[in-house]
Each structure stands twice: as C-alpha cells, then as structure tokens.
Amino acid sequence: MYLALLELKAARGRFLLMGCVVLLVAALVGIVSGFTTGLGDDTVSALRRLPATHLAFSPDAKSDQFARSLVPAETLAGWQQRPGVQATPLGVTITRGTTDRHAEVDLAAFGVEVGSFLDPAVEDGQRLGGDGQLVISRKLAEEGVAIGDTLTVDRLGIALKVTGITGRASYGHVPAGYVTTATWQAIRFTAPGASTPAAGLPQQYSAIALRAASSADLDGADGELGTRTVSVTDAYAAAPGYTGERVTMTSIQFFLYLIAPLVVGAFFGVWTVQRQPELALLRAMGASRRRLLGHTLVQAAAVVLGGTLAGAALASAVGLLVGAEVPFSLPGLALTATMATVALAALAGAALTLRRVANADPMTMLGAGR
Template sequence: ETTPLGVSITRGTTNRGAEVDLAAFGVEPGSFLAPSVTEGDGLAGAAAGSMVMSAKLADEGVHVGDTLVIDRLDIELRVVGSTERSSYGHVPVAYVPLKTWQRIRFSTPGAPASRATAIPGQFSALALRTPPDGASTATLDARYSTTTLTKEKAYEAAPGYTGERVTMNSIQVFLYLIAPLVVGAFFAVWTVQRQPELALLRAMGASRRRLLAHTVLQAALVVVLGTAAGAVLAGAVGLLVGEQVPFSLPAATLTVTMCTVAAVGLAGTALTLRRVTRADPLTMLGANR
C-alpha cells in the first residue's frame, strides 16, 4: 500500500497575529499517513484549505479554529484539528491535504492570480506500508526505477539529523572516557589518605586479599549508587523539560548506559589497587622514624 507525502518548511501568520514556522506535511486525507486528532476534526472530509496542527504549534499561540496565512503566498489555511506533538527539523508539523501542499510548495511568491501557472502534481516521497512478512523492495525499485529507504534512513535525510546524532554520540563517548578518570582520581586521593589505616589493618593481620575485597566493594557501592542517582536525576529533568525540548530516554538505552558507566568507573578504580596491596604494616610500627 502506498500514499504520497510532501514535506516543506514554511512560515505563516495567524489571525491572532502569531508568527510561526511550520513543517507542512502534505498527505492524502483518509490515507494511513493522515494524523489522528486529539482535538477538533481530521482532514478526511474537510475543505481543501484545512490544516491539522501539531500540539507544539499550540504552545506558540495557534488554536483550533484559527486561520493561518502562508507568508508571501497569501494561501489561507484553517486549523480544523490538533494532533500529538511532532516536529521535523525542530519545526512543528502541520498536516495539510496534498493538493494544498502542492500550492504551498510550487506557487510563485508575488505572482498575480491571473498569471498563476499550473501546479505540478509532484510530491516528496511515497510512503509504503508493507505486510508483516515484508516485501521485496529491490524488486519494486528495479520495476519502477525508484529508491526505497527504511524509516531510519529517511530520518537521516532530515535537516541536521546526522550532525546532531554525531554530536550526541561524541558526548556519550567522552562520558565513557571521563568517567574512569574522575572515579580513578577520587579513589586515588582516598587511598592515599587511608594509607595509615590500611597499614594498621595489615599490622593487625589483615591479608592483602581482604583489603582488596573491601576496597573493590566500597568502590562498587560508590559507583553504582552514583550512577543510579544520576539516572534518577536525568529522568526527573526529562519529565520537567519533556514538553519544551525533544527528549527520549528508552529503558533499554538507560540500562546499557548505566551498566557501561559503572563498568568503566570500576575500571578507573583499578589504578588505586596497587597502593592498597603495597600498604606496609611497618609504617604503624615506627618504620618511618
């Protein structure tokens, strides 16, 4: 099953005077791409100049029932409904009938109506809905001279998507590099400060193995509790800002990140274990005098 999709970023002004940027998504009313509404009416059966807005546009002063005029084109869109929050390139999405999108995309700014050229029946892409067992997209591409992409590949074509992914991955890599350095430095200072106590325990008969076990256990408690506290804090901040900025924290990603941070943090404590094993019991018996 296929349906056309048009995508373009534009700007408009409402009858309330609110100026907004929007990503116009042209869809066929009644198709599987047509959005389900949370308020008002959908595109099915609506007039040609209708629009279903993302909830993000409501934050910028657009309401159901408003009229929005596209800048430089004087194309009027009437907001008939609202759908869930969605954006494209950090711009709120507005769903319009495909023919209306074609007017927005291919109209010439400032051209008088008497000289209006025919609007081409083009679109940005065809969306496919394949059966659960999949379809041979290679066969389709060979037959119709098309190029089929997965949703993930299509996301990469969005403005700034790849660059933002590289930035976030770089931050995560540096997190894994910095964590063992910070944890290792903390336990290095802690071990130096505890040298007299370690020497006393050795003088009282504690084995090196027991000292190592205690040190590793203490480090594990600090690292695990610190990682868990950071995860809770991240989740709390996400709940606070989730309505204003794009935020996603899947449980699987959070679990993998927590385990990796804890592992590299414990690896950093390995730098201090040599000082623990070299604690000299003679220190407490006056060997330094």
C-alpha cells in the same frame, strides 16, 4: 563492611568531594542525554510517527532527501501496483505562516492523502477532510494556534483552516501540520507572489510512503520505477541537522563516559597510594586480600552510586526546570540506562586500583630487612 564504613566516615570529606565529582559527571551525562533525545525528537518525531516501513525517494536525492527529492505521480502509480506493498504519497516542506489572531509560527507541512494510512488521527477536532484544511500537532497548539483559526502561509497567501489537533510531532525543530497532497503541492510549488491554480501544479511528491511486507521486492521495484528506497529509520538522517546534532551530542556523551572512570580511577589511585601504610597494617592484622578488595569496592560503590543517584536527580530536576520550551526528554528508561553506564564506567575506574590494594605488603610494618 563495618571497617569499610568506618573508613568512609573517617575520610568523609574526601569521599564527599569525590561523590560530588561523580554527581556532576552523572548529571552532565544525564543532561546531555536528555538534550540528545529531546533534540532528536524535535527533529524527527513527525517521521517517527509515520505508520510506514519505508520511504521511496527520487534517485538523484542522495542527501537532505525531503528537500531535494521529487517523485512523480506515475512512479506512485507504479509502486501502488507492486505486490506486498501499500503506497501513498508524502510531501514535506518547511514554511511559515500567520494566524488570523496574529500568531506567527513555523510549520512543517506534511502532505498526505485523506483516508490513507498516513492520514493522522486527531486528539481534538476533526480529521483532515479536504484541501485547505490543516491538522496541527500538539506542539503548534501550545504555540497559540487553535482549532477554527485560519493560518495563512507567508508570501504565498494560501489559507489553511485548522480543523484538528494530533499528538506532538515536529520535523527539523519545526512543529508539524498535516494538509492534503494538493494543498502541499500548492505550498511547495507556488512561487511567492504568484497565484497559480492548483490544476497547474506539478503532480509530484517528496517521497512515497510504503508499508511493505517482508516478502516485498523493494530493490526490484527501485530498479524498475527509478526510486531509492530506505527504511523510515534510515530516513531520519535526511531530516535537517539530525546527523550533525546526533554526532555532536553522542561525542560529548562518549567523552563523559571516558572521563568518569578516569576521574574515579585517579581518585582511588591516589587514595590507595596514600593509604598503603594502613593497608599494610590491615594485612598485618590479618585482613585477607579478598576482604581489602571488598572494602575498596564497597567504598567505591558507595561513592559512585551515591554520586550517580544524586546526579540522576539533578539531571531530572534540570529537565523539569527547562520546561516544554526546550527540547529535553529524559524518560525513566533512558535515565536508568545512562546512569547505569556512568556507574559501571566509574566502578571500572575504581577497579583499576585493586591490584595495588591486593599487593599491600604487611612486612613493611616491620621495616622488612631492617
């Protein structure tokens, strides 16, 4: 250990430089991870908050189901008769509105039955009480909408009275708001400029939210009722942009995880080649192979752990600096897991040089064969 530290001190410039490279890679991985989680939350947090196990869509909606799927009220009634299943309608539509205080906002309108298991609890104000009311997510409140405001849906003229605020939830990067299914149908089916009475609107929903017992025969119900049921988690892919964002960000992370061991491995490879004469000298002085390998691992660990910790701090600082305006989320567990992966990948890169360290030949100190 002492010798390893002596060498670290003697070549501190080189090790510091390498530590900086590890820091940058770790910080980049952390930042990308933060954006991956943040963007994911921003896209599907409203779906994640749904206290349902499955969603049943119309069978013709193979992709982008929340926009394409329409399930009639008769199908809902069929699902409500199934044993082991609780079923309630769900409507999802993205729209825009303006408050009476002239705040222009986007709104992901979630249509739910009052009193159903989808009816959201509120942190402030009152729960959804009837048609024409709106419970907004905390994110929308942060954009300037308050309890008591009236939000008018653009081009439709439908007025929604804000009665309560629930936790942060968004869908497709748009803050969620909860209305009754009748209000949702008015938003979804009213043509711009028309004034269609609610009674004339089709009794259809985007999906049927299910709470299914493990014994429930979902496939059988799908067959009989003409629906296509997926788990709520699988339904995330139906959120706009979710899959594309996830694939992009995960690809970036994957390549960074590849780059980390390559960079660290290349550094320690060059470092080991450069110090072959010194390794040979140490072997000649009696240092065992195990000791030299230990030294190399200690040095690699110091560089990798130092760089990774600094990278974690930098990524966290970026998270704090960007604030709530940017979809960035890096909880402690995710940060720890990400940094542990970077550190392991980097140490694996350093480990690639161990064979060369172990094979340092003390005979070269005597010019073997001279």
